[in-house]
Each structure stands twice: as C-alpha cells, then as structure tokens.
Amino acid sequence: MRIPAEAAETLAAIIDEGTLDAAARRLRITPSAVSQRIKALEQALGRVVLVRSKPARATEAGAAVVRLARQLALLEHDALADLGAGEDDGAPVSIPLAVNADSLGTWFLAPLARLADRHAVVFDLHRDDQDFTAGLLESGTVMGAVTSRAEPVAGCRSVPLGTMRYTAVATPAFAARWLPDGPTVTALATAPVVYFDRRDDLQAQWLARRGVEGAAPPRHYVPASHDFATAVKLGLGWGLLPGFQSDEELADGRLIRLGGPPVDVPLHWQQWNLRSPLLDAVADEIVAEGRAVLTRA
Structure with a gap:
C-alpha cells in the first residue's frame, strides 16, 4: 500500500482551505479532480479520510495523511536547499504552528519575523488555549506548538520555554x-x-x-x-x-x-521529531526568544 504524494497534498489543501472548491483554486485544478483524488485515496486505504463538513475536517486516518503531506513538503524544501536551488526559486514553504493567545499577543511574533527575513517561509498560526494546542500536534494540523504540556506528544520532542x-x-x-x-x-x-x-x-x-x-x-x-x-x-x-x-x-x-x-503557567515548545534544518531553525528562534523573555522557574 502506498499513499500518493499528490493525494496527500490534496487532502492537506482541503483541510487548510476548508472546502474542496477552495482547495481546487489553490491547487489550480477542478473541484471534480480534487474529489476524484480523495475518492481514489480512500479506496486505496480502505478508510474514510475526509468529513465533508463546513469546514471540512480530517478523520483520524486523514490526519495521518495530512501529517505525511506536511512532512513531505518540509523535506522537499530542505532537499532543494541542499541542492543549491535557492529558497527564492520556489514558493515559500508553509509552516503551521499553534500558540496560546497571550504568547501570540506579546512575544511570539518577533522570532517569526526574524525567520521570515532569512527563509522563504510563511506561517499559518492556529490560536488556542495552551492546554489544548498539543491536540493540534496530535492531529497533524500543526508542526509545532507552544503548550503547557511537558510530556512529548507521540512523535514529537518537548523543550521548556519558561513560565x-x-x-x-x-x-x-x-x-x-x-x-x-x-x-x-x-x-x-x-x-x-x-x-x-x-x-x-x-x-x-x-x-x-x-x-x-x-x-x-x-x-x-x-x-x-x-x-x-x-x-x-x-x-x-x-x-x-x-x-x-x-x-x-x-x-x-x-x-x-x-x-x-x-x-x-509553564510553557513548552513541542514540534515534530523530524530532522529538518528549517524546522530546527524555527525551534531555535522560538526557544531562544521564550527563554529570554519568560520567567525562569
């Protein structure tokens, strides 16, 4: 059994955009083609991957596919950088992150601005309470999160930020x-x-x-x-x-x-345990900023 990268990318686009029509516009294909890709994926996996609600949401099986799509996009970005293609030669890679409202409203944006100056990257921020952001990591919605949870989410690593x-x-x-x-x-x-x-x-x-x-x-x-x-x-x-x-x-x-x-409220940075120069750069900036400005226990 294999998961076609094109199908995984399509499912991730639907989850990001909320509807099949919006995903079709982003991918520059027809809504019918989007639907056909999802149908073929579900047939190949033998599982439903998408709940066609408004907004659309992934099932548990679909969340695993979305996570794969985000990992593939990140690895492709890193590979192109290693090949000397240059970050400016392609579209910026999107990094979805989860953060609590008070961090977002105070210290969190400064490290992202520094990262955007150095890398071809855009950030898709999901705001939630610090007690719930870890759930967005578990579902594959985001690659990293500011969370009150110290114990690493499965497949992630956890670093203390401060209080x-x-x-x-x-x-x-x-x-x-x-x-x-x-x-x-x-x-x-x-x-x-x-x-x-x-x-x-x-x-x-x-x-x-x-x-x-x-x-x-x-x-x-x-x-x-x-x-x-x-x-x-x-x-x-x-x-x-x-x-x-x-x-x-x-x-x-x-x-x-x-x-x-x-x-x-102790805060931690959790992110996928995936070796990626770009994701590591994101972690380095956020952890450094958090430790500089938050109260140390």
Whole structure:
C-alpha cells in the first residue's frame, strides 16, 4: 500500500482551505479532480479520510495523511536547499504552528519575523488555549506548538520555554468601587471579572485560592489577548495579566495589584521529531526568544 504524494497534498489543501472548491483554486485544478483524488485515496486505504463538513475536517486516518503531506513538503524544501536551488526559486514553504493567545499577543511574533527575513517561509498560526494546542500536534494540523504540556506528544520532542506569570490587577477606580475594603471574599463574589473565554480558568484558580467560588462573580468574556488587557485597563473588570501587559501600568499607578500569589503557567515548545534544518531553525528562534523573555522557574 502506498499513499500518493499528490493525494496527500490534496487532502492537506482541503483541510487548510476548508472546502474542496477552495482547495481546487489553490491547487489550480477542478473541484471534480480534487474529489476524484480523495475518492481514489480512500479506496486505496480502505478508510474514510475526509468529513465533508463546513469546514471540512480530517478523520483520524486523514490526519495521518495530512501529517505525511506536511512532512513531505518540509523535506522537499530542505532537499532543494541542499541542492543549491535557492529558497527564492520556489514558493515559500508553509509552516503551521499553534500558540496560546497571550504568547501570540506579546512575544511570539518577533522570532517569526526574524525567520521570515532569512527563509522563504510563511506561517499559518492556529490560536488556542495552551492546554489544548498539543491536540493540534496530535492531529497533524500543526508542526509545532507552544503548550503547557511537558510530556512529548507521540512523535514529537518537548523543550521548556519558561513560565508566563499572571498577576491579578484592576484599575484604582474599579477597586475603589467594587473592592473598597480590599479583595475580600464577599467583595470578590460580586466584583465583575474579565475572562478570555469559557475555557479560561486562570481567574477561577486565583479566586479558589482566595476561597471564592469561581462561578460566583459576574463575568465579561473578551476573547482576544490585547482586547482582554484593554478591558481590564479600562475598568470593565479585574483580571489576571502577564507582566508584558501590565508592568508599565503598575509602575505608573494606572493599575494596582489585588494581592495573592501569581498564577504561573509553564510553557513548552513541542514540534515534530523530524530532522529538518528549517524546522530546527524555527525551534531555535522560538526557544531562544521564550527563554529570554519568560520567567525562569
């Protein structure tokens, strides 16, 4: 049994673009040809590889094929570089990566910009909570991920980056209104709090340490890192912010600490355990940046 590289590339294009029609435009073939390639692949494997939903998604068998397609594209890029073809002679290779919102909004883009200056590469970033980005590695959706998971995903290697430290903060006006006697249990149960989304549990962790039920206070949901920080700085509610987004305001008094221990989130870089000069360069830049700017345990 063999998996044709053309069929694997086609399945990966469908997953990236979301539909067969969009994949056909990217591959410059007809939608009928795309469908025929997938049908032939499924017949050859004896398994369904694609769920034709909106957006389309790979089955477990399809995820393995997508992973193969991404590995082949990366190895082809490296081989051409070794042959002296030059990175500028062909289309940039696409590197899909997963990253949590706060890393993306603070330190993660700088190393990618340096990489793009030196290599013919484009990045396809998938944003998810750090507790869930490892799942995108397991499915083959991405080649590397910033994750809170230390144990390597199967077929991957894991390197510690450092710790993202979060401190509970609020504006002085918010504290005067909602926490006039300080962050007491009673006051925290009624003071509005800002959450990133419904999977965000950082504020609940901090509240639990203060003896407050996490579901008690009213919540604002602001699902973007910069906008989340802005909401806290505008006094919409209190929240946990990393130093990247709060040190300046704490220094000049625009924000105040609410006390209690910080919430530390250890971060790791995981990527496919595939020897590739380009993927190794990506890892080197991201790990170096993370270790330079994140808190060391």
